[in-house]
Amino acid sequence: xxxxxxxxxxxxxxxxxxxxxxxxxxxxxxxxxxxxxxxxxxxxxxxxxxxxxxxxxxxxxxxxxxxxxxxxxxxxxxxxxxxxxxxxxxxxxxxxxxxxxxxxxxxxxxxxxxxxxxxxxxxxxxxxxxxxxxxxxxxxxxxxxxxxxxxxxxxxxxxxxxxxxxxxxxxxxxxxxxxxxxxxxxxxxxxxxxxxxxxxxxxxxxxxxxxxxxxxxxxxxxxxxxxxxxxxxxxxxxxxxxxxxxxxxxxxxxxxxxxxxxxxxxx
Numbered sequence: 001x002x003x004x005x006x007x008x009x010x011x012x013x014x015x016x017x018x019x020x021x022x023x024x025x026x027x028x029x030x031x032x033x034x035x036x037x038x039x040x041x042x043x044x045x046x047x048x049x050x051x052x053x054x055x056x057x058x059x060x061x062x063x064x065x066x067x068x069x070x071x072x073x074x075x076x077x078x079x080x081x082x083x084x085x086x087x088x089x090x091x092x093x094x095x096x097x098x099x100x101x102x103x104x105x106x107x108x109x110x111x112x113x114x115x116x117x118x119x120x121x122x123x124x125x126x127x128x129x130x131x132x133x134x135x136x137x138x139x140x141x142x143x144x145x146x147x148x149x150x151x152x153x154x155x156x157x158x159x160x161x162x163x164x165x166x167x168x169x170x171x172x173x174x175x176x177x178x179x180x181x182x183x184x185x186x187x188x189x190x191x192x193x194x195x196x197x198x199x200x201x202x203x204x205x206x207x208x209x210x211x212x213x214x215x216x217x218x219x220x221x222x223x224x225x226x227x228x229x230x231x232x233x234x235x236x237x238x239x240x241x242x243x244x245x246x247x248x249x250x251x252x253x254x255x256x257x258x259x260x261x262x263x264x265x266x267x
Contacts, residue, residue, distance in 0.1 A: 008218070008219075010240065013218065013241070014241045017241065017249050017252040017253075018252075020251070020252035020255055020256060023252075024251040024254070024255035025188045025190055025248065025251040026188060026189075026190070027188070027189045029190055029255075030190055032062055032063075033066075034054040034055065034057070034058045034062065034065050034066060034069060035051075035054070035181055035191075036066060037053070037066065037069040037070070037073065038192065043081060044124065044194055045080075045081035045119065046081050047182075047192055047194060048126075048182065049080040049084065049125075050069070050073060050080055051181050051182060051192075052115075052178060053069060053072055053073075053111070054178075055177050055178035055181070056111075056162050056163070056175075056178075057069055057072075057100050057101075058174050058177065059100070059101050059174075060100075060101060065100075068100040071098070072098055072108070075095050075098060083112075084112055084115045085119055085120065087112070087116075092109060092112070095108050095109060095112070103162060106156050106159065107156070107158070107159045110152075110154075110155060110159045111159075113152065114152055114155070117152060118148075125182075126195040126197055127197075128145045128148050129141040129142065130197045130198055131144055135202065136202065137202050137203075137204055137232070137235070138176065138179055138202050138203060139166045139204070139232075142165055142166055142176075143166055143167045145163070145165075145175075146160075146163050146164070146165040146167070149163050150163070163175070166228040169227045169228050169229075170227070171206075171208075171227060171228055171230065171231045172228065172231070173207050173208045173231070176203065176204045176205070176247075177206040177250075179198065179204075180250060182194055182198075183195045183198045183200055184200050184248065186245075186248075190251075200245045200247065201239070201246070203235075203247040204232065204247070205231060205235045205238055205246065205247050205249065205250050205253075206231075206250055207226060207230055207231040209257075210258050211234075211250065211253040211254050211257060212226050212234075213257060215253055220237045220238070221237075235247070
């Protein structure tokens with residue numbers, strides 16, 4: 001069924017997107033999505049670590065992303081929190097062979113070093129992103145995380161591109177997807193809801209190419225370029241539809257773009 005974007009009232013758009021959220025926000029979504037990587041774990045810290053790697057590596061075909069992430073988890077003995085805290089030098093040798101797109105061994109080893117330093121001092125990664133209850137969005141938390149993550153003296157300059165920030169005008173699409181996984185808490189089983197300090201209302205919608213295309217066709221985005229301000233614009237429009245949980249519509253927009261190929265059929 002095609003959707004005429006020029007005839008959609010706010011109420012009709014909400015009804016349409018709510019139906020698509022209900023369709024795609026289901027356990028069946030997990031298997032073929034990078035979110036399946038953290039779903040292989042039960043321990044909170046394992047979920048956080050596996051989720052961060054899965055989000056950062058979510059670039060390219062989903063099947064390839066999932067296979068690469070599984071390979072990386074295997075290299076960490078499928079026990080990422082324990083591996084990061086207690087690995088020995090010899091345990092890092094297999095990781096020298098890991099590569100996905102532009103993410104290479106240098107990046108992998110620094111991620112492990114930075115996460116080791118962090119978990120030696122903190123119980124949860126949420127604290128690295130948490131900027132307080134009074135902020136409207138996670139923007140400050142994302143900038144804070146980027147600064148903290150690269151605060152070690154030997155942080156490679158090349159690795160910084162894998163942890164973007166709003167301060168550099170990036171959409172931060174992978175990191176805000178990661179935050180969605182960790183923060184959103186419903187009874188559908190896709191997102192984890194293991195972080196309680198950051199509120200779902202503070203989340204920003206991941207603005208990847210599929211979401212961006214569908215959102216523009218539905219007139220949810222007017223800004224010509226796609227950057228952090230575009231992600232804020234889209235989320236503000238979605239917040240009108242659901243102020244408490246605007247990012248649930250990521251399921252609808254992404255599903256329309258990927259699973260149904262709907263982007264070409266929205267009038």
